Amino acid sequence: MVIEGLLYTKDHEWARIDADVATIGITDYAQQMLGELVFVELPDVGKQCAGDDELAVVESTKAANDIYAPVAGKVIEANDELEAQPELINQDCYNAGWICRLQITDVKSVESLMDSKQYEEYLAGL
């Protein structure tokens, strides 16, 4: 499932851009590939990230995967609910399963992301 209006990376992160704030999560494809999540390591609020920097870690019984920052920014909020309930990402990856919010520091870094149509095409080619 791919949601219209979100932006996507090749590493299967999504970003919802609202003015200069980006909400970040992982896509339905990513959560299906990982299987049931058992642990999420959230970023510290205040952390500065360049685009592509490691932002968080999600761990399932299969693998631990780094989540990269889709855009450059500063972490202003993290979804603490995930610490007790990592399965929120499996249940509702685009809403309740959001990972963190970034204050975008480099608007240009948004331009390299895919829209939903491009991401769907990218998925079809995998």
Added chain:
Amino acid sequence: MKLIFEKSAAGRRGVRTAPTDVPRISIRTDLLRQEPANLPELSELDVVRHFTELSRRNFGVDNNFYPLGSCTMKYNPKVAEHIASYPGFADLHPLLPQLRMGGMLTQGALRVLHEIDLLLREITGMARFTTQPLAGAHGELTGMMIMAAYHREQGNKKTTVLIPDSAHGTNPASAAIAGYRVVSIPSNENGVMDIETIKQHLNDEVAGLMLTCPNTLGLFNPHVKDICDLIHSVDGLAYYDGANLNAIVGKARPGDFGFDILHLNLHKTFATPHGGGGPGAGPVGVKKKLVPFLPVSVVTKRDDGTYALQYDRPKSIGYIAPFYGNFGVVLKAYVYILMLGKEGLRRVAENAVLNANYVKEKLKGHYRPAFDRLCKHECVFTISQRMAQNGIRAVDIAKALIDKGFHPPTVYFPTIIAEAMMIEPTETESKETLDSFIDAMIEIAEQAENEPEKLKAAPTTAVVCRPNETAAAKNLNIACS
């Protein structure tokens, strides 16, 4: 099966000690436990039966085929075990060579450490080895600490280490613990790291590269020498992860490719036992310019032909393990190398590669190979489209193999292949064994395509069938009672 605690009966004893004639002393009450320790109470026979029953549930390479990819679960020759149990080796106290005159009582053991260094140099093309690291990942960390020591000595300000996305997870962990930031390099469409991608990530910040070759897809990187040259062009060091040396041992030497540091997994390539706790051994070899940084102590041969431990090495990164590493493991690997010799080691690589390609060719009509071309010591498959449509996953195939009497291959690694199954047969398996494994895999493939529900229930013959892995990871309970 009951836990040993559940078999406990109050007052039952295995051994009754004689009444003591040592005077009682009083111990401060705050140092005494308030309640008796919760220990099981059993007879000697209860204990013997308990542990014998447990041991019969174990599965090892001595039971049957164990194609766990990237682990090189080859047969461990019993002659090496026999020699390692000689009292002259097994009963040595590790402090002995450090005591006055003790060195003369341990000349045989020191000679083994010296000679395996010489043998590993010849096998890999490196200038000198330390046998101290206690396992592969410990060797990686030792190697990365040597890399950092080199750059400090050179006055280099280096911050990053390049690692391909197909690497073992221990590589980025070792680089990070040694203080570096890891830059993950994507594999190209042929499953290996390519020159152009390296060039894009190459700059003066690069301290070095960590590369497994052949990689975890069983693919040899044809550009490995050029990659090492590129790393050297920014005064970086090239690290060779020897986990997959079994594919090229006796055939090609990482030192000749241009690698500056490497570790070997003696418990993989050199046939010492591992799995379920090992212990392993991860000797690290370096090129000449890095020899001063090796951990202390090193064994040297003096002019009079005797062997001694040398500690006076001011540039050394210091101690990384107590004493001389897992000496018994090093000794078994030494026996293995001498037993096989140059010709034998070559045949190891030849047959390991032949066996992996045989399995790949026989199974490729039933499972999808990740890369359908010549592989080295291991091959990676994924499930067919039809299996995926049936809701079958790699884990279902793995579980079904347990019912057929085989240890499953590695699954879900390397992570760049979805539903990966990584099969490493090793050279020690006969064609008959490989054929029976292939038959089992084909039967399972047919079931996965036509009767998927049956497969999802597997294994049905094991003591524990499908543990809830998610619950186990989330609600960890390791209390004994």
